[in-house]
Amino acid sequence: MEPVPELACPIAPVVDLVFSRWTTPILWTLNQYGRQRFVELERRIGTITPKVLTQRLRQLERDGLVTRTYHPEVPPRVEYEISELGRSLAPIFHNLAEWSKRNLTQVDEARLRYDGTN
Amino acid sequence: MEPVPELACPIAPVVDLVFSRWTTPILWTLNQYGRQRFVELERRIGTITPKVLTQRLRQLERDGLVTRTYHPEVPPRVEYEISELGRSLAPIFHNLAEWSKRNLTQVDEARLRYDGTN
DNA sequence: GTTAGTAGGTACCTAGAGGAAAGTGACTAC
DNA sequence: GTAGTCACTTTCCTCTAGGTACCTACTAAC
Structure with a gap:
């Protein structure tokens, strides 16, 4: 058994890309x-600070998942939109939501069982 | 774990569950x-430390995604296996791998473009 | 008697992510 | 002339996840 680097996990890059904080x-x-x-965005997400929101949006723009449009008005107006590439993640999001709806209660039950037997 | 402002996002719990570090x-x-x-596991993953591996395995066991079997021998033997619930995530992993294979180069191109125009 | 192997546990420490708060610039409305 | 809006930026600070290093019990083998 040869030691396999972490990159042997073929979904590690996309996890970093899409599911980081x-x-x-x-x-x-x-x-x-x-x-x-x-x-x-700030108001909908609720607790995110402007600094972090800016950081994450820049990163998502750089990765091509989000497009940014700047309108040089006063006060300035900037619009963010999910790109074609970002939209291609929608089925995965949908799958995750489905899995959640179907299996999250089982996770809760497992936790209760685990905490109960200790 | 953390305050839950991301309640607007219905996949936040499963992301915490499955895609945390x-x-x-x-x-x-x-x-x-x-x-x-x-x-x-330690050798296959390569760079993980035993402490962290233990922590994560405990957490995954508690969440019902992994089962642990302890054999009280000398030296002790412990086996880890993915549970039925954990295995139900396999299609999602497969989707992510597919998305990776198909779109990761576009991410690289987007990064080059972004870095080039600045 | 000391080394190796297993599955961790424990104590300590550091880097870095992320939060809080204030500032900026250009303009408008009151 | 002051307050407010927008989209950030900057500075400072905290917190904790994760890394390093060492320890445990138990036995076989050398």
């Missing part, structure tokens, strides 16, 4: 509510 | 190579 709610919100402005 | 390679390895011992 805050990126999932951002992508979900953009996918769900369509093109929206910075403050709309 | 180290859990994905662990689940993937168990799903790919079947039932195995602690050291086998």
Whole structure:
């Protein structure tokens, strides 16, 4: 058995890309509510700070999952939209939501069982 | 674990469950190579430390995604196996691998484009 | 008697992610 | 002339996940 590096797990890159902190709610919100402005995102997600929201949006833009449109008005207006590439993740999100709906109670039960037997 | 502002995002719980740090390679390895011992997991994943591996395995066991079998021999033997519930994630892993294979190059291209225009 | 192997446990420590709060610039409405 | 809006930026600070290193009991084998 040869030691296999962590990259032997072929989904590690996409997990980093899509499921790192805050990126999932951002992508979900953009996918769900369509093109929206910075403050709309901020308010919908609720507890995210502007600094982190900016960081994550820049990263998502760099990765090509989100497109940013700047309107040089006063006050400035910036709109974010999920890209074609980002939208291709929608079925996966849907699968995850389905799995959640079907199996999350089993996780809760397992936890109760585990905590009960100790 | 953390305050739950991401309630607007219905997949946040399952993301915490399945895609938090180290859990994905662990689940993937168990799903790919079947039932195995602690050291086998350790060697296959490569860079994980025993402390963290123990922590994550405990958590996965508590969540019902992994089953642990202890054999009181000398030296002790413990086997880990993915549970039925854990195995139900396999299609999602497969989807992610497919998405990777099909779209990861587009992410790389997007990054080059982004870095090039700045 | 000391080394190796197993499956961890424990104590300590550090890097870095992320939160809080205030600032910015250009303009408008009151 | 002051307050408010927007989309951030900057500075400072905290917290904790994860890494390092060492320890445990038990036995066989050398």
